[in-house]
Amino acid sequence: MFKRLKLKHDCNGIAIHQEDLFVTSGSSVDQYTLDGQKVNTLYEDTWGAKNVVGVGVSPDGKKVYVTERFNGILRTLSRDGAVTANLQDPAFKTSNFIDNILVTANGQVFVLGDDIVSQVDTEGKKVLKTIKLDISRLGSIYVNDDTSQMIVGYSGNDVIELTINIS
Numbered sequence: 096m097f098k099r100l101k102l103k104h105d106c107n108g109i110a111i112h113q114e115d116l117f118v119t120s121g122s123s124v125d126q127y128t129l130d131g132q133k134v135n136t137l138y139e140d141t142w143g144a145k146n147v148v149g150v151g152v153s154p155d156g157k158k159v160y161v162t163e164r165f166n167g168i169l170r171t172l173s174r175d176g177a178v179t180a181n182l183q184d185p186a187f188k189t190s191n192f193i194d195n196i197l198v199t200a201n202g203q204v205f206v207l208g209d210d211i212v213s214q215v216d217t218e219g220k221k222v223l224k225t226i227k228l229d230i231s232r233l234g235s236i237y238v239n240d241d242t243s244q245m246i247v248g249y250s251g252n253d254v255i256e257l258t259i260n261i262s
Contacts, residue, residue, distance in 0.1 A: 100131035108149045108194035112156040119194070121145040124161050124172075137176035142166060148189075149206070151198035153217065160219060162196045162206055164189045169196070169206055171219030180219040186211040191232055191250050201240040207233045212245070214261065226261065230254060 104120035111117070116127040117137070121144050126134040138161055140147045149162030158179070159172040167187035171180040186208045189195050195207040204215040210231040214224040226245075234250035243262035248255050 098129075100127070102127070102131070107145075107147075107192070108162075108196070110150045110152045110159075110198070112152040115152075115156070117150045117152060117159060119147045119150045119161070122147055124150055124159065135176070137161075137172055138170065138178070145192065148192060149194045149196035151196045151204065153198060154200060154202050158217070158219070160196055160198060160204060162187060164192070164195060167208070169204075169215060169219055182215065182219055182221065184213065184222060186213050186222075186225060189233070191234065193234055193250065195233070197236050197238060199238050199240050203238060203240065205236060205238060207236060209233065212236060212247070224261070226259065228256070230256075
């Protein structure tokens with residue numbers, strides 16, 4: 096059995112923390128209850144439609160990470176929507192319309208570009224590591240915190256790369 100929520104905008108990126116659901120619409124990040132009631136708009140971008148795509152939440156729920164795909168920005172927000180950090184990096188730009196961020200259960204933050212995965216510090220202020228991949232058009236990643244291994248899937252491609260070491 097599943098529950099279907101009907102929102103008044105596109106659902107591009109999603110993240111959840113306890114009873115809070117965060118959804119990017121292309122131009123904003125909105126917070127909802129799990130019943131679909133809008134709580135507030137945490138962040139709104141004036142740059143253009145289809146720019147705000149990725150969203151992730153720290154394990155303690157105190158930070159919300161938002162990616163802007165065209166200008167290559169990772170914004171770190173507090174739970175009230177205040178911007179606490181802006182990190183711009185050309186490697187964060189992506190031509191793919193994907194939820195290009197992963198926050199692991201241990202709090203590691205990864206941002207996907209077209210052919211680069213960047214590990215960012217938990218404050219969202221600096222890039223810790225950059226992994227350049229041979230194939231472009233990243234689609235998704237999974238990171239196992241226990242083994243420090245990454246699995247990468249590609250958009251529009253039949254390739255999955257297994258066990259990329261990130262330590």
